[in-house]
Every structure is written in structure tokens, then in C-alpha cells.
Amino acid sequence: MNKLSLSKEKIKVVLLEGVHPLAEESFRKDGYNNIHYLKDSPEPAALKELLADAHILGIRSRTLINEDILNACDKLMAIGTFCIGTNQIDLDRACNHGIPVFNAPFSNTRSVAELVLAEIIFLMRGIPQKNAAAHRGQWIKSANSSFEIRGKKLGIVGFGHIGSQLSVIAESLGMKVFFYDIENKLPMGNARNTASLNELLAKVDVLSLHVPSTTETKNMIGKVQMDLMKPGSLLINAARGDVVVIEDLIAQLDSGHIKGAALDVFPEEPSSNADPFISKLIEYDQVIITPHIGGSTQEAQVNIANEVTHKLLKYSNNGSTSSAVNFPQVSIPELQDGQSRIMHIHKNKPGVLEKINHIFSSLGMNIAALHLQTSGEIGYVIMDVNGEDIDDLKVQLKGVDGTVRVRILHGR
Ligand code: NAI
Numbered sequence: 001m002n003k004l005s006l007s008k009e010k011i012k013v014v015l016l017e018g019v020h021p022l023a024e025e026s027f028r029k030d031g032y033n034n035i036h037y038l039k040d041s042p043e044p045a046a047l048k049e050l051l052a053d054a055h056i057l058g059i060r061s062r063t064l065i066n067e068d069i070l071n072a073c074d075k076l077m078a079i080g081t082f083c084i085g086t087n088q089i090d091l092d093r094a095c096n097h098g099i100p101v102f103n104a105p106f107s108n109t110r111s112v113a114e115l116v117l118a119e120i121i122f123l124m125r126g127i128p129q130k131n132a133a134a135h136r137g138q139w140i141k142s143a144n145s146s147f148e149i150r151g152k153k154l155g156i157v158g159f160g161h162i163g164s165q166l167s168v169i170a171e172s173l174g175m176k177v178f179f180y181d182i183e184n185k186l187p188m189g190n191a192r193n194t195a196s197l198n199e200l201l202a203k204v205d206v207l208s209l210h211v212p213s214t215t216e217t218k219n220m221i222g223k224v225q226m227d228l229m230k231p232g233s234l235l236i237n238a239a240r241g242d243v244v245v246i247e248d249l250i251a252q253l254d255s256g257h258i259k260g261a262a263l264d265v266f267p268e269e270p271s272s273n274a275d276p277f278i279s280k281l282i283e284y285d286q287v288i289i290t291p292h293i294g295g296s297t298q299e300a301q302v303n304i305a306n307e308v309t310h311k312l313l314k315y316s317n318n319g320s321t322s323s324a325v326n327f328p329q330v331s332i333p334e335l336q337d338g339q340s341r342i343m344h345i346h347k348n349k350p351g352v353l354e355k356i357n358h359i360f361s362s363l364g365m366n367i368a369a370l371h372l373q374t375s376g377e378i379g380y381v382i383m384d385v386n387g388e389d390i391d392d393l394k395v396q397l398k399g400v401d402g403t404v405r406v407r408i409l410h411g412r
Pocket of ligand 1: 084105106108109112157158159160161162163180181182183210211212213214216217238239240264265292293294295296
């Protein structure tokens, strides 16, 4: 086990917003026991006080980390968001403070794919309407407009993590899968890609959207696109709220051209569970409305806890910044016994590396391995050296103009 220049017991880990208990458990198992676990997110003044001497911070989506907070966190070296998004953090400022941010972008892929699969089955059977009617005391016992999904054509727009996962499980239930992606994607199983979105629209019985929010995907599915779909088609959006033009969808539902839909995301979503959901869609029984919970399962929470904690530990114990969302990404091997690792974060400007090299040569020290990555305004260089006697080196490196932070790790 490597030793950190600051022992693990002294590294203060702050976990807020009741992140999954597995996170705390994993830190403790790894030897970190200075852990502050809070169920909520403190107000800014209390947050600053809590973070003044903290080294690692774990949050979910409610804790806003802006420049003001970052200025109060002298020792903070990494932030983990135990969720998918990172909008709650000023990522550029965090980077300039030498703080990588880690998240878990794909931990809930399976959860979304499973929900969509269930929705395909329910929409094909007309269950939403029958369920809504039954809740009103009506009994619609009929096979009209009720179909199996076997043999039906599913169109997937965006064949990334979720789209391709959905493809596999839908095909295993007998669906014929077609997809469209702007990137060249390897088809899974017997899925086939189409040359254009329009070709896909015209071909399928159910269309499911799995694209990110970009300028091209904004309003991607409106009247023109829905007109191209077969009469009686079904539409599912569990991607982003602005991908579908809601007014156009409503017109298509009114005409019956789109027979049913399932929406998990909306152009405007309530900001908390206490706020009402306001949409004309609530009048339509044939629309399954879910409150942006496509990825919200216990399994996804566990995956998130494992993934984010693993990334934070890897950075703290090893210096690796692989998959950091705002920081130069460096993936490095374990430190060798008898070596020391110096992690130097600096302003990405000419002359810094030259000065670092000069310090090494003036101390007669040889760099055994060097990893360097820059991104925007920040450079991250990691140097492994033989021996542990590097006190002078550390002092001198800290003095290099442009230095943001220096960390040291010792091999066994
Ligand atoms: P991903 O990045 O793995 O896949 C997205 C795919 O869309 C990529 O293959 C990309 O090439 C493709 N793409 C981008 N622009 C396109 C365009 N204009 N036309 C066709 N294809 C395009 O993303 P992932 O993880 O599969 O997520 C997909 C969507 O699902 C995202 O919008 C994400 O925000 C959303 N999501 C929703 C959740 C929920 O709770 N409802 C949970 C997780 C993700």
C-alpha cells in the first residue's frame, strides 16, 4: 500500500446530501477515517466552514460549488458528484483551483434501458389508457389495439450507452431493432443502422430517443419528423426534455397519428418534489408520464457510489485523473516500491516545465517516469523518482511560479 505525504487518517473527507452509505464504507475500508457524513447540504456559510480544512468532497446535485465556495477551500483536492450531472459545480474555476471533478455518467444506463423496455410493452398493449380508465371505475376489457412487441420494429436515435443497451434487451424479446447515430456505431446483435433519421422514422413502430442535449438535438422531433412516422406509431423520450416539441406531439396525439407516448423528461420540470408538474400532457391517458426517474434505481445509486468513490480514491492514492470532467486526464500505473511520486498542478503557461526540470537537475535527481497532460489553463505533471528523501524537492517545486498545488506519494 502506498503512503500519502498526508496520512489517510488526516485526510478530511466530507460527504453531503446523504450520498449512498457505500461511499463512506469504501473510504473507511481504504484507511480513511476522518469522514464527515451529512444527510443534507449546509447553507453557504456553514459549508465554507466545513470545507475550510477538507481535502475530498462528495456531493449530489443540490450543493452549489461556485468561486466563492472554492475560495474558502484551501485544501480541497478533489470533488465527486454522486450523480450524473456536474452543473452544480463551476467546473472551470474548480480546475483553476487544481481540483478535478469526478462523476458517474453511465451508472444508470441499465435502469433507463429497462424502463424504456417496460414502456414499449405497456404502450403496445394500450395499458396506460386502460389503467387510467380503471382508476376512474371504467372496465375496458378488449384486445383492440393491443399488440405483443415480438416482431415489431424499434427505432433508436442515439446508439450510445443507453441506446445500445436497449437494443440488446429489446432484441432478446424478439423486436427488430434499427438505429440512427451521427457517429459510426458498431451494431449490437442483429440491429441495423439507417443512413438517415428520416429513413428510421418511416421504418419503425416505436421510436425511442437516446441522444444528448446539443444544438442539433434541440427540437429534433417535431411535426415534420412525426409526420414521417407510420400512423399509429409510439414515441418515447427518456433523453432530454428539449428533444421533442411538446406542442407538436400534442397535435399528433389529438389526430391519433402518434398513438401513445412515454416521456420521462420535459422542457420544464419542477425543481423539487414540492412543486407542481404543469403540462397539457396530463390530460392524455395514452401518455406515460414519469418524473425524470429513468435512471433512478437502487442499483444505479450503488453503481454511482462505487464508481465515484473509486475515482476519488484512485486520485487520492495514486494521482490518476482518468475520466475527470474538468481536468487534464492522466492514467498512471501503481507507484513502485521505493519510489516517490510528485504530482504538480500548475498554470499551463510557458516555462513551468523548464523550471521543474531545472530543479531536478540542480538537486541531481533523476525522473524515473513522467506523465504530463494539459487542458485549458491547467497542466498536470506526475513524476516518479527513486528514494523518499524529497523534502528539498517539494519545497522548491512549491516555489515555481505558476504552481497551484504539489502532492507527494511514497511507495512502500
Ligand atoms: P451516450 O453519450 O452514451 O450516447 C449518446 C449517443 O447519441 C451517442 O452515440 C452520440 O453519437 C449520439 N448522438 C449525438 N447527437 C446525435 C444526433 N444529432 N443524432 C443522432 N445521434 C446523436 O449517452 P447515454 O448515456 O446513452 O445517454 C443518452 C441520453 O439519455 C442523454 O441525453 C442523457 O442525458 C439521457 N439520460 C437520461 C436519464 C433519465 O433519467 N431519463 C438518465 C441517464 C441519461
